[in-house]
Amino acid sequence: MPRRKKADTRGVDGAWERSPPAPHRRRLRVYALDPATALEIDREPLHAVVLEVPWESATGGRGSLSPGPVGEMVEVVDVDPASGRFYPPIDLDHPHLLAQDGAAPSTGDPHFHQQMVYAVAMRTIGVFEQALGRRALWADHVTVDAEGRTRRFFVRRLRIYPHAFRAPNAYYSPSKVALLFGYFPAGEEAEGPGVAPGGMVYTCLSYDIVAHETTHALLDGLHPRYSEPSNPDMLAFHEGFADAVAIFQHFTHREVLEHVIERSGGQLDQENDLALLAVEMGRALGHGEALRTALQPSRGRRRRLDDVEEAHDRGAILVAALFDAFLAIYRQRTDDLLRIAGVGRTGSSGELHRDLVRRLADEAQKAAGHLLRMAIRALDYCPPVDLDFGDYLRALITADRDLVPIDERNYRLALIEAFRGRGILARGVRNLSEEALVWRAPRTDLDPARTARIFDALESAKVKTSVEELAALWTLTNDRATIWKAARALRAKLHGVLTRLPAGWAREELHLVLDEVEQRGIHTDERGRPSTEVHSARVARRRGPGDQSTVDLVVEITQRRRGYDDPARQRAVDREADAAAGEGVPRADFLVRSGCTLLIDLVRREVRYAIRSRFPIDDDRCLATPRATRGAELERDLRADARAAPFAGRFAPIDELGSGEPFALLHASTRISEAYAGTDSEADSEADSEATPRVPRRAEDPR
Template structure:
């Protein structure tokens, strides 16, 4: 995490860096306040978050990535911002957890948001950027402006609601009166992590909020839940307590697999808002959910459908946990596999907890890293499975614990099967290597896409050494413009082989007589296209190897396609084509490794989106069983408000 680069801030000189604390310790709730008034869980619910140190953190808190603005519109009240650099707070790991102290609320949302951001940066191998502010009226190449901080409003509304706003670049948390007192969504670690993840995912893939098929919004919800769930395993005291209580059997009901306990109970549910592997029956008794491959086919509501992806991922994690702890259990049970009656020995609890932490951290990193291997829009669960397998193979080719096998088996049991594959083997699931055709140019083998990576190499390499995120954003914006101009220049020349090869790899249509309704053209007669993002990554594999990759996404759109060609009054949408290109940047000659493509001329995909949108016309985005309850149709600019709240 880096400090501001504006005149108000400066970077530390080397002597200051050497003496800088490695992290800031802040107290908070491991789950939510309700567990602090239960005798069984009171001792473990107060956790200490260790987040990257920001020396120039201002009151709010206001730092490099987030700024907390504590205005309560319902009460017309500003709450005094907390100063986490105050000596008395530094000496005691911040404020003590308190439901009634607004300054602690500010500390809580800052700590959880920064903890989540840190996990993303470690997995991605680069600094995270929020989605930019976009001005569609500006000139091409100048429409996006840098957003330094995500704003967080702990008391934004008096309602059973919390959501990320793409329009405001903000997290808005609500509060409401429950049966036992006021419930603050900003005090739930799960809810804050969930909403922060929405913002981070939107910063990486802005098109994922487009509701073009059943998996799109469901994936956003499921992915946010997965990040919150796997972060449970970063709290040592909680983990040891729950492993001791369940005697090491994480397939039984535990806090580790539940989300937002207080919120769920306060809104009339039997227990937690959601559970990864279980659910209450008609009598309110918790039971393990049995995988049903037909469930995905029938699930249409985003959270119901999202729960299937969560269950598939968490079931794979539990399978790996069993593999990693098999030897420990065998030693503790004299080879029988059945632990003796009574409390587990503390050393055994520690050993099981260590293995659970390692497995959960690996799964969390897998989930985040796979985002770089996904298409730039219209993601499906099958795409995500393939991205998980491919990204993990690139990072850890020797899968000695069977993480990828566990994922494949679990996804198959839950009915998540990518289309077009003959088998569900690891080799079939990995994205195929891209095939580029080269031509002789002055006696040299040459390809436009391979040459593009060479053209960008110096620019994107320089961005990896920049500390200031705004400079990184500007460098990458320059790289996008350079990539677009370079490719446009190549494609406007009459180079048939290069144009055909480019279209085959990227899925774009660059023919002057494309014949696609809704496709726009440049004055030269070449169809328009967009270099959507250029992202360099620098990752270190477990065996110490450095992976240097360049990820470029290119898109094209057909504007104003009718939802129902026979009923124009039903409205229009933009249909997109394009691809995610992943280059290996090793050596002097970068190579294109993968091309994850959605062709713009895919008539079948267009028809499927039209059919899906027709079925949604009556629903809009007014979905009953959502994250927090009833919703009514709201503007498409606030999809997460529509998913998460009551109007």
């Protein structure tokens, strides 16, 4: 189909005075869950829903949209190497599609597949942007040239391949900054409504799977170091968080929600469609009703965090905790309604009144929406590296308190109780009260004069102006490259200020080491001080005093160190004080990072929170958990290789292989991605030095 020029909204003779304003939203039809559930007669409301996504168009609006769809945030490229086909792109601006909410749901029409991945990805991005109050950025593309210099590149759009390979899997590939969806004919074990052996299953038509993978991409854009398995919760967090975002989106589909409430008599804590994830895929693989469920388990004893080890399983505990909190909040919000209607908690007799269903759905939708936004906002309150679920609970509580100082509806209590119930504990916290869980500010009382100087320095570097500019850009502009550049400039500025903090105070309160160190394993600059990366600088809005919205500067600072599997080797490398200068440090087995996230109120001149990793980089205790976690991963790596016999080791991760991707929907072989071990992590680590782009640096490790 020919690509149309900018649509002419004026009459033939140009006589129309004004064109109609651009709409805010584009309406697109998608499967509410997936094609299998759309085939069930008694789940009629689940068949298809209309999603409203931001209006991007060649005719103007928030950004441009061309066939693909290729918009400002995502680009759908439908290349299918396994079948040897290329499916031409859909043109969503075609009048015929505009007039009927896009292409009709169909498994046999690639145009609909393209439309659905676009719509669901955009919707998920929208949820993020709304919660964070700023535009989302994807992970940078980082390269290392022959001389070992690293460069970062701005990736404007997330690439989406709806038919990337022929296997029951899907993943976000950090190396391609792309979502890859597989398709496969269901096997003999396929069982359940809507699936049959041999029937084709498309992972790109599962709302949940698309939302899940898009969330991986968004999270990676915000926290690139969260793909490093430095503790058992790290990859699990990625998985659980992505599942939670997918599941809480179910509640935005009004028809589905009312249907479920009607069928369950208002109870959401029994197995229901809202709590199931990837129904069709689960059935096609013979898993039962769904691939995963937020109700863990549906029967029997509650699963707790220490019962499980694999990343998806641990992630499921996080989802379960968030869902438990949701259920508690929902119950609290609906008790009165049910009492008024004379419906008991243990189940109603007969059908609920239509009005009651609507009111219950209102409450469920609100509660789910609130919880989802809390979950996303908490990401700004997490440590830059090495997060665990306990940290995340603290981030949830702190972030929510910043937005809603008085917790009238007891959301925070519900979260604390739900996490406790799943065995998720926050370390180093005296008790589980809200006060104890809120992150603390660094102490400044010991040397107020010196810490005050931080703010003088920030002021003289005109950081405040930059932050304000960035905050404005983040809400106003459509050109995210401008935001990216502004954020980079701010990072460089902050690097200059933050590395000159009083060293004793920084180590004690921020776990940042700014003095010279002796351990050779620590990556240092030319003066022997740990090299420091300001790896993120962004703005976070919150409700300030007097209910005014104010802006905090969020800065993430990290340092890194070479880790060795063998503690003796570690000691040898670290303590070889008299090693000849210039002699290379042996290749690391893994990298350890530590650092902190600072939330800074530039107006009131205070560091509101210092969210630190466990230990400073020069404290040898920082090595233990990454080493043990890596040991466990290697163990699995080896087992994966065992499958890849006859020649052990030969098939250790090929980057393109789904099994080598850290974010595969199903882990074929639970290998460590190349990104975490050996060459790549070293290369990757060199990218850190990018924080001071203008200062030419001596090549650090002449290996």
